[in-house]
Amino acid sequence: MPFDRMNDVSDDALLVLYANGDSEAAKMLTQRLTPRIYAHAHRMLRNQADAEDVAQEAMLRLWRIAPEWRQGEAKVTTWLYRVVANLCTDRLRRARTKPLDAVAEPEDGAASVAQQMQTRARIDALHGALATLPDRQREAVVLRHIEGLANPEIAEIMQISIEATESLTARGKRALASALKSRKDALGFTDD
Amino acid sequence: MTDNKNNMVELDALLAEVRADTPVPPDGLIARITEQASVEQKAFMKPPAKATRPGVLGQFIQALGGWPALSGLATATCAGVWLGISPPQSMEFAAETYLGVEYAVTLLDINFDAAFDLSGEAL
Numbered sequence: 384m385p386f387d388r389m390n391d392v393s394d395d396a397l398l399v400l401y402a403n404g405d406s407e408a409a410k411m412l413t414q415r416l417t418p419r420i421y422a423h424a425h426r427m428l429r430n431q432a433d434a435e436d437v438a439q440e441a442m443l444r445l446w447r448i449a450p451e452w453r454q455g456e457a458k459v460t461t462w463l464y465r466v467v468a469n470l471c472t473d474r475l476r477r478a479r480t481k482p483l484d485a486v487a488e489p490e491d492g493a494a495s496v497a498q499q500m501q502t503r504a505r506i507d508a509l510h511g512a513l514a515t516l517p518d519r520q521r522e523a524v525v526l527r528h529i530e531g532l533a534n535p536e537i538a539e540i541m542q543i544s545i546e547a548t549e550s551l552t553a554r555g556k557r558a559l560a561s562a563l564k565s566r567k568d569a570l571g572f573t574d575d
Numbered sequence: 576m577t578d579n580k581n582n583m584v585e586l587d588a589l590l591a592e593v594r595a596d597t598p599v600p601p602d603g604l605i606a607r608i609t610e611q612a613s614v615e616q617k618a619f620m621k622p623p624a625k626a627t628r629p630g631v632l633g634q635f636i637q638a639l640g641g642w643p644a645l646s647g648l649a650t651a652t653c654a655g656v657w658l659g660i661s662p663p664q665s666m667e668f669a670a671e672t673y674l675g676v677e678y679a680v681t682l683l684d685i686n687f688d689a690a691f692d693l694s695g696e697a698l
Contacts, residue, residue, distance in 0.1 A: 401612065401616065402619075404616065404620050406612075406613060406616065409609060409612035409613065409616065410609055410612075412612075413605055413608045413609045413612060414605060417600055417604060417605055417608055418597075418599070418600055421598065421599075421600040421604065422597050422598045422599075425598035426593075426598070431598075431601060434598065435600075435601060435604055438600065438604065438608070439604065439607060439608060439611070442608045442611065442612070443608075443611055443615070446611060446612050446615035446616070447615060449615075449619075450619050502592065502596075505589060505592060506589075506592060506593055506596050509589050509590070509592075509593055510593075528587075528590045528594075529590060529593055529594050531594065556583075556586065559586060560579075560582045560583060560586045563582070563585075563586060563589070564582060
């Protein structure tokens with residue numbers, strides 16, 4: 384199928400096309416899915432190299448499962464987010480066993496003006512606060528409030544009930560607000 | 576209470592900022608993943624090796640039940656030949672007991688005296 388006619392084709396139909404030998408389908412899927420999973424991995428890991436590795440590994444697993452994929456059974460993005468979540472959790476666990484000096488510093492934005500610097504500082508502070516949350520809470524908060532996914536999809540990704548997802552995101556958000564309260568000065572917010 | 580509400584409003588604003596600050600995949604990542612897709616696709620699209628048709632001997636062996644059956648057949652044949660050449664004592668005893676016959680196989684009976692006896696009696 385020509386590349387420009389694939390815009391309206393669903394992810395799982397593209398995956399079936401890929402499994403049947405269509406190379407254009409792989410290009411379309413890569414362009415459609417890689418930015419999303421890379422962004423999610425980056426938000427979870429705060430490290431470009433690790434996020435790159437995770438995105439590449441997740442996509443590799445997708446290509447390998449393609450011949451067995453059954454159209455309509457699961458959403459490709461849900462499956463991919465689950466793979467990314469598992470890969471990120473593994474890396475975070477491994478990173479925790481390393482000494483603090485060995486862990487890469489979060490990347491700094493190269494801001495040139497005061498406003499950009501403040502925005503960057505606020506974003507970094509939020510990521511810093513996110514990093515203090517337990518893995519599952521962080522995953523739920525990032526998926527719900529940053530990736531903008533709906534609770535049923537998050538429940539499927541995290542393999543828990545919708546009620547448990549709601550509870551996890553609510554607790555995560557409260558914990559995040561509490562962690563941020565102590566960093567308020569760095570965020571540039573004022574009470575008035 | 577108001578303080579908590581303010582905190583949540585600030586947090587929502589901050590989360591919106593983070594949402595807008597989407598990390599962009601570095602150069603080359605998309606190309607590497609596309610290349611990987613092509614390699615994987617070639618691997619699973621490779622046609623299976625063509626099965627070769629067995630020859631006459633092969634078909635005969637298959638008809639007998641394959642190599643395991645053929646080896647069993649060969650073993651049974653060797654055992655039969657060996658028992659024919661050199662039957663164990665117990666087998667002869669068993670034949671006498673169960674069949675009630677005594678037999679001996681004489682390949683060549685050269686008893687010239689018997690022939691002379693017969694000739695003498697006739698005279």
